Amino acid sequence: MxxxxxxxxxxxxxxxxxxxxxxxxxxxxxxxxxxxxxxxxxxxxxxxxxxxxxxxxxxxxxxxxxxxxxxxxxxxxxxxxxxxxxxxxxxxxxxxxxxxxxxxxxxxxxxxxxxxxxxxxxxxxxxxxxxxxxxxxxxxxxxxxxxxxxxxxxxxxxxxxxxxxxxxxxxxxxxxxxxxxxxxxxxxxxxxxxxxxxxxxxxxxxxxxxxxxxxxxxxxKRRTVNYSSNARRSLGWRLFKNHKMAKQLLLFGLGFKVLMLGIDATVYSIKGIHMLDKNASLWLFVGPLVIYTYVFNNVWGFYKNLWLTTERATGNYKEFLKASLLPLRMPLLIDAAIVVLYVALFNHEQATFILLMYSAAVLVLTPIGIIASFTSPKMVKGGILSFSAKTSYLYSFISILLLGLLFLPLLHPLLYLAYPVVIALTLFAMVAVLREYKQYKYKLFETLYKTE
Known part of the structure; x- marks a missing residue:
């Protein structure tokens, strides 16, 4: 006791x-x-x-x-x-x-x-x-x-x-x-x-x-790195495969997405109705939100060596933009494949909305992830068993809120006009943050490489 x-x-x-x-x-x-x-x-x-x-x-x-x-x-x-x-x-x-x-x-x-x-x-x-x-x-x-x-x-x-x-x-x-x-x-x-x-x-x-x-x-489970000499495998694949913590978190998040969409598909196959129509919050699992809130709202926290390499090589914000998209490529392809299979097999009625919403979500959540990685970095330490936050809670909720705005066309098709506004605002915010990179890089280095 x-x-x-x-x-x-x-x-x-x-x-x-x-x-x-x-x-x-x-x-x-x-x-x-x-x-x-x-x-x-x-x-x-x-x-x-x-x-x-x-x-x-x-x-x-x-x-x-x-x-x-x-x-x-x-x-x-x-x-x-x-x-x-x-x-x-x-x-x-x-x-x-x-x-x-x-x-x-x-x-x-x-x-x-x-x-x-x-x-x-x-x-x-x-x-x-x-x-x-x-x-x-x-x-x-x-x-x-x-x-x-x-x-x-x-x-x-x-x-x-x-x-x-x-x-x-x-x-x-x-x-x-x-x-x-x-x-x-x-x-x-x-x-x-x-x-x-x-x-x-x-x-x-x-x-x-x-x-x-x-x-x-x-x-x-211990962290292991598997190297490959196969030149045909892209850097995006290696960043996904060799970072075991990021891979475990992403696969677990994608597993939950498959579970939720699988439940909806099962209900639709049995009763002919979608759970998504009864509970609007389940639509969050249709978009790519999970891979951002799990990892890519803190891309430099997970891939700090990639950031440091880019910083020492060029220091150009365009190169940072390209480097931040490299680790996202493979998980986003897997996530998109899951959604396309779900739409093709179980949800033809909402296919137009889901595909447009998903494309807009990528254009909205990717800039938010880049902004979060620069302005609110988290040092990923202690392995998957640690109690430290892996991503910013603030930007996770901002991501959820912005993705929620993309569901407005379910109320009326005219609300598709909100898509260009939300996308333009997030892109403008990302450009503004990248232009002020020199003010953030010292905070990044202090956060990602601080000694205890």
């Missing part, structure tokens, strides 16, 4: 050590927003109770739990990847079970989770339709989502001993969890304590599976 309390205290101190006022204000904003959304969901539950909505109270509660599940999982991977907490090195003489519980509890000590739990508590207080049983069930859904995210992070960050007995024990426990969930999904609202016990047993199986999976993950 002392170890858990000490680790939680260290986690809180590390969060508020830098930019204390800014982070306190962000936490206060999160609390205010949680109160607003609690009121909004309570209002929707009341409307469902009165029959003013096209869904029942149970359906509304089920959708609330599904949103909680999806939002908690996606928070770890979008708009940027968040590594798993690794507070206790494996060489320390701490029992594996104690290490597991400590890291699990410490991961829950987060402002994001505090705001999320504050939303659930306020919803239970405001809405009479959201009972104590529903609150406990939502808490179990929240824990299930957190453990799911931990499992994904383990597969991303560590090597798995696929033949070990603990891995197959994890598979058996996960199978028991899936079997129970198939019979009684956790997100569906309950009315009896017996079903709560069933969900507790299901969560216990999943938690045990996660523990065994962590024991089967014996070492972190």
């Amino acid at each position: 002392d170890l858990i309390l000490y680790s939680c205290k260290a986690r809180l101190h590390s969060y508020f050590r830098q930019k204390k006022i800014q982070r306190v204000l962000l936490l206060a904003l999160g609390i205010v927003l949680s109160g607003f959304y609690a009121w909004l969901f309570s209002y929707l539950l009341q409307q469902a109770q009165e029959g003013s909505l096209n869904m029942s109270v149970d359906q509304m509660l089920g959708y609330t739990n599904l949103l909680l599940l999806a939002f908690t999982i996606l928070r770890g991977f979008f708009p940027a990847y968040i590594p798993k907490a690794d507070f206790i090195n494996r060489i320390y003489p701490v029992k594996p079970l104690m290490r597991f519980w400590t890291e699990l509890v410490v991961e829950l000590v987060s402002p994001f989770y505090f705001v999320l739990l504050n939303f659930l508590l306020l919803l239970s207080i405001i809405s009479p339709d959201y009972t104590f049983l529903h609150l406990v069930q939502s808490f179990l859904v929240f824990l299930t989502a957190h453990i799911t995210r931990r499992s994904f992070q383990i597969f991303v960050e560590r090597r798995i001993n696929w033949r070990s007995s603990v891995f197959w024990a994890a598979v058996v426990m996960a199978g028991a969890f899936i079997a129970l969930e198939a019979r009684a999904p956790m997100f569906e609202p309950i009315s009896t304590v017996i079903m709560l016990v069933v969900h507790l047993a299901s969560l216990g199986f999943f938690l045990t599976s996660n523990y065994f999976l962590e024991q089967a993950a014996f070492e972190p």
Whole structure:
């Protein structure tokens, strides 16, 4: 218990050590927003109770739990990847079970989770339709989502001993969890304590599976560089292939994009409707946003040697523009291929809009990425397991906002006129930043090559 309390205290101190006022204000904003959304969901539950909505109270509660599940999982991977907490090195003489519980509890000590739990508590207080049983069930859904995210992070960050007995024990426990969930999904609202016990047993199986999976993950994935003498392979391919951290983040982001578009394609194949039409936020996955928010809003942070080579060779801003496009070429081709296949096979109706939006998004997000790389660089250090930010949060949200403007033609075709304005503004901002490069290069060098 002392170890858990000490680790939680260290986690809180590390969060508020830098930019204390800014982070306190962000936490206060999160609390205010949680109160607003609690009121909004309570209002929707009341409307469902009165029959003013096209869904029942149970359906509304089920959708609330599904949103909680999806939002908690996606928070770890979008708009940027968040590594798993690794507070206790494996060489320390701490029992594996104690290490597991400590890291699990410490991961829950987060402002994001505090705001999320504050939303659930306020919803239970405001809405009479959201009972104590529903609150406990939502808490179990929240824990299930957190453990799911931990499992994904383990597969991303560590090597798995696929033949070990603990891995197959994890598979058996996960199978028991899936079997129970198939019979009684956790997100569906309950009315009896017996079903709560069933969900507790299901969560216990999943938690045990996660523990065994962590024991089967014996070492972190290491950075390796594979050189090639094949002159036919472009520099863009080598920059993508040889930078293992950037490649892992990009492939993981593209994997999430394939997952979201695959879900939409499955729903369309079964029901003949698109999830994109029901939830506008899913359109973000159609554009190339993920490869920018994961890596290319900090292209010089990932490829600092490329920047230094260009700086020492020419110092010309035109050369910087060409060099910044080299690492983007291969991931953008992969991303565009995914979108073209999705449009060709599953979304002919919106083909014109998707292709125009995607082209405009490239012309908008590429200048924003170049601006972010010069004005707000981040030193990429510590590997994929580090807790440092890989890209600027500010420019990630600016990218999301600008991409959102490109969805305006869904409201009316006349709003395609907004495309030239947004593209012209971002290009003008990029040119202005590049012309002031001499003022930024010292900050770049200090940030990317500072000694600790």
